[in-house]
Amino acid sequence: MGHDIYFYEAFEEEEQSLRSFLPADINAGFTWKTIQEAGHDAPPAEIISTRTQSIYPPDWASRLRAILSRSTGYDHLLRYRRESGFSGPLAYLPLYCNRAVAEQALMLWLMLLRRMPRQMEQFARFERDGITGGELGGRTLAVYGVGNIGREVAGIGAALGMRVVGVDIVQRHKEVSYVTGEEAAAEADIIVAAMNLTPENSDYFDESFWRRCKKGVIFVNISRGELSPAVVLEKAMEAGIIGGLALDVFNHEKALAARLRGGEKNDDDEVAALMRLKEKDTVIMTPHNAFNTVESVRRKSQQSVEQFLHFRETGRFIWAV
Template sequence: MINAVPRASWRVLALPPVAENRLHEMFDPLGVELHVPATRDNDGVLASLTEVDIVIGDYTGVLGFQADAVAAAANLAFLQVPRVGLDSFDLESLTAAGVPVANTPGVNTRAVAEWALAATFDLSRSVSWADRRMREGGWPQFDTTARGADELGSRRVGILGMGSIGTEVMRLFKALGSSVVYWSRHQRPEGTFVEVDELLTTSDVIIVCLPLTPETQNFLNAERLALMKEGALLVNVARGEIAPDDAVLAALDSGRLRGAALDVYEQEPLSFDHPLRRHENVLLSCHTAGATRQSLERIWSMTVENVRAAVDGRPVANIVNGLGSTIVKRNQQN
């Protein structure tokens, strides 16, 4: 039988870019010993891992957790990821090391879906484009219509990926009267499933909600984007590697795409001189589609509760790598 471990003996390393005093406000009431890396880089992470029992991952993805970090964290008993996506974490190495990993599913579903809707509105009515012309002194009263202004209720929307975000996107667009179809690796009981090629060739708006996996990397390559209905709009709220930047640019320059709204890119932050920054038909966002006050509250509430459960010896929620949900300090396991 495993004896209860005093909370003060649990060392927690927090990697998100959150003010240290705010982190202490959230985690000090748990009675744990909280640490942050001295520098926000891989060397800073590796230097902070000695004797750490629990790691709270970086939701920005800047500080990943790869095999070298797993090897350096000899005492790591639990990794809590304060987001849904796991692509910057080496799950294979963590699982091999016996480290349970949990995420926070569903916390930003509504936020991302609303951003996808807002971005589609913007592209459809050239809202940001007209704002730029107005600030330059122009009056583009008729130009916005000439650019292809559309009411979304008359458009066909194709969703790639029907997880929780895709499902919420479908619900929002259907409420506007849009015709909605989807493709996903697994068919759902709700919605209208079509094959990828049909979705690409018939949709006026395509919204990317797929997780990044080896199968979805470069999913919307140049060949697939060339299948899109001429004048279509692309909205990517997933990962930049799914729709490579160069392929999107080529589709825009060819006229195949009338516009693109991008919250994600192959390399983040997007470089200062990247051609996407200068393209008139692109709406740019900085990987913030899921960041609302409400979603952040949900993320931290779920994260704090899971750390509380871990140090209390209760099962944690949302383990993603098939290991046990009751967390045991390494020096208590034998």
């Protein structure tokens, strides 16, 4: 192993930022590819860092010293520990992108409410028919998962004159009006999924959930794709329950990314549903990019290097799973 640490899934701006914080004596390797795309048979360093699309090989469990995920979620790390028996330290970054992701959610629901995809398409004809949108004031925003990101989403909604309700098993924030998931579904004009993923809440937004909702509700998922299966979302759109859909995360995201980046064909029903949905002008999809601002990338890079250097010195991470 020739590197002190190896960074997978590091896009160009992120690699530049990481390099700016790394000490000169650290030998770090970088690739924009996932582990599976890189085709490495063995770990290139005892400490590796990924985002969320890499598949950790089971036979690396005995050869890795630690894994640092440059993400706020860590369900993929727990899954690897559970399935491979990896016993080394695992780490994540809980604080770097709260505002960035919340602002992306705002952008997405506002674009859907104002029918922005259709507005942009109709500009070529300077046509205004069928693109009358709505305003935020007085509408009900339901935030499912009021953690660091969800709290930011709720605060933005309240500042814009929306009625905001939160759904969470832990009611941490006094400024949030908490209701049950069933109550929020029945009342919401806009739903934002900001929940962490656990084995218990996978497929949370299932067919029974959508049957409780108003017709025409806007749904935004900036959390985890496994919460909202695409096949179910497609059915809810066809039934007129979901009037606008925005996704920055995707169920079976690794398979979707492989299909879109390399044209890899598969028989995955979720990927097929997503490919159909992306053609609709009431759907907006972004490539798991809600975190990606200049400010957030800088914080992520700085905190990643802090995590690595602290572990190198003490054998412990600052933010450990």
